[in-house]
Amino acid sequence: MRLNKILKNTLLVLTACLVLSACATKKEVATDIQGQMQGDVYTGTDTVEYLADGVPDRVFFATNESILTTASRETLRAQAAWLRKNPNINVVLEGHADERGTREYNLALGERRANAAKDYLMTYGISSDRITVLSYGKERPVDSGSNPLAWSKNRRSVTVKAN
């Protein structure tokens, strides 16, 4: 969280500097990041796959957080609706963290994130018997970049068909 604020500030300062120096190419990059993140939660669709038409497979989190955003809740409601229509499908919720944390804490954080998704699916009528939680901590990033945008894509819970 604190890191997150610092990063955000740095980013703002950077953007300001870039605008001032009117460096065209780098300005583009900065806008790009702005367009794909809200706060430091990823809002883009680069890495998202679909369980079915209109059912995204993953939700994203802020640094060190496991709170579901409005967009995440919408995604999970779509997943719950799809799971209700497909009662024979079970899922694994794979929780992940970014690389900016210690390994063991991140394992716990991944578990906490996947559980936040699980709890939400359960409130929309999906039985816990159909859901397995699996944390990968920071072991399986989707983006190997060392920058705030890459980290935001990696802080995620992905719903994967188990059968």
Place this chain on the structure above:
Amino acid sequence: MIRKILILLFILIPINANALIEVDITRGNLNPLPLAVSPLSIDEESRKGFEKILKKENIGSEISNIVENNLRTSGLFNPLDKKAFLQAPDIANLKPRFEDWNLIKAQALITGKVNYVDDKLRVEFRLWDVLAAKEMMALAFTTVPNNWRRVGHIISDKVYERLTGEKGYFDTRIIYVSEEGPKTQRIKKLAIMDQDGANNKFLTLGNELVLTPRFNPASQMVTYLSYFKNMPRVYLLDIETGTQEVVGDFPGMTFAPRFSPDGKKIIMSFAKDGKSDIYTMNLENRIVEKITNHPSIDTSPSYSPDGKYITFNSDRSGYQQIYVMKNDGSNVKRISFGNGLYGTPVWSPRGDLIAFTKLHKGKFYIGVMRTDGSGERLLTENYYQEAPSWSPNGRVLIFYRETKTNSKGEGFSAKLWSIDLTGYNERQIKTPTDASDPSWSSLLSN
């Protein structure tokens, strides 16, 4: 296996010299002690004998190279160039001409002799105080020839102990996680090597993700996390026999394992419903005890060397911080209060310090603090580094460091590094592949 290998150690000449040489290891040593490691002398018959068995042309030189390398990497000693040596190894071992050694500024001298006796390796060595013109120590070992590297390490430990007054850490091993492949799909294997990087061996095949191996301080057992069958669980591995077993019967992820100092318990975290608590399992009677009970993440537990206390990190304050409690989970006290996040606390084998990883303003630090949280000292700063593990004498920390990738996400690497408690002598430890999560063994010979 190692414990069973026969090392006969006997003292040839008990010495009670008043040494003039003293190496102070409590401060950063910017003037390492100059010493001469004369190659161990070897007669032609013994040389040929070992050449046949060990495929080494001169085992005497090989052993002294190990000693020289160990002493140099400790940062406390400066082994002098052999080309400057005036006296032949065999004669020096009988009676050093101290004026000659003084001339090249050696303050201490190591000499010795290797023999091939009854299919065994017999090594004797002597440590001399050049200024006082006195013998400080003389020891001899007999062992199986294959143990020759360990003989070099044991000699290094004896010299280190005699000159610094503290136990050495050279006859030890490091278990770690070997890493290969792209960052998004790393293949990880357990690997083990001697402290100096020799005898690297892989213990798993890389079929499943493995993390955080830790030595039992009392034996050659290891505990680690494996994703066998896609279920992250704490395992126990006997590196003598290769047998593995899952630790406890938990309905979910267990992780962050460590042994108690007596080796009889494993302490670890168990994650359930978004919270992680600390548990112990007694390896003799399999009794499981819950140590913390809090809706937060409690993990990375580590015992004090007397087993009476546990340090761990928790985000119960809102952020990851370091805590200390009694071994039954009572008297929980937060000890980290500096700016930033604190994790991976590890209690020093000497008992006085806790090493940790700190994240502050986008940088990662390895540091130490006293067990009440006072006296925080940051030893090294980098883009990413974590997981310090103590040398058995509590003087050196080994940890791993990851590099930042470029704009295309390329150029990732993970390496093992060590640094002295003083903050000096930072070194990369060479491994055949990328490496992380190091754990230092106890001294193999005691």
